Amino acid sequence: MSETLLRVRGVEKSFGGVVANRDISLNVADGEIVGLIGPNGSGKTTLFSSIVGYHPVDAGSIVFGNKEITRLRVPQIARLGLHRTFQQTRIFTGMSCVQNMQISAPLVQGKGPVSLFAPFPVEATEKLEYLLAFVGLYEKRFLRGGELSFGQQKLLEFAMAMMSGPRLLLLDEPTAGVNPTLIDYIVNRLRTANDEFGITLLVIEHNMHVIMTLAQRIYCLAHGHMLAEGSPQDIQDNPQVVDAYLGAT
């Protein structure tokens, strides 16, 4: 068993009276692909936001590598190699794919206002072109983000997240709203990023076929608490999970 890369212990998060996450614990080992499922509103996106430092948690601890990151904010956590993508993508639709990649480069991040007119380092240009080719967008690199299909925008966001050489990526519904042929391609790219670049993945996914074939282990949330954890087969056979999806719990 490889070492634990992400360790979440007893995390709690409420918004006013709504308890979005209640006593959540999970582990992700270095090199794994782990799934996070659960009905709408069960607290999946909130947990991602807590892990990456988007908002402070009310209780609990989050450790990445050997570092306590519970009280750190997004830029500090990103510099350690932990990034997330969004359910609704956060690309810049008025900028080209290349420009979107440029502003995602670690040299530019966190260094004040971005100048798109300053010369861009050659190595970073090679890297961004390589990554755009990796996600099948090289030929479209001068198109604006807004000219891409929704699935292609998700691929661009994935490539942007890879610009800084992450160790762990949290992907929020990478195939939601994407047409079926592109879903297979996205799954293939995620698996290849894991196999070939060694990027560990924690993936929220609603498409059961996708998550059952992609993930090695799966956690299931319901009403803000951890309902079940296990292999894809365990999860599929778990009556509580089935009930949660049918709205019976």
Ligand code: ADP
């Ligand atoms: P999921 O991603 O599993 O669909 P969310 O984490 O988005 O679930 O939401 C969990 C619960 O927390 C929901 O009841 C949602 O309405 C609530 N919630 C999430 N974010 C906020 C917020 N910023 N302010 C208030 N309530 C929120």
Ligand code: MG
């Ligand atoms: Mg969500």
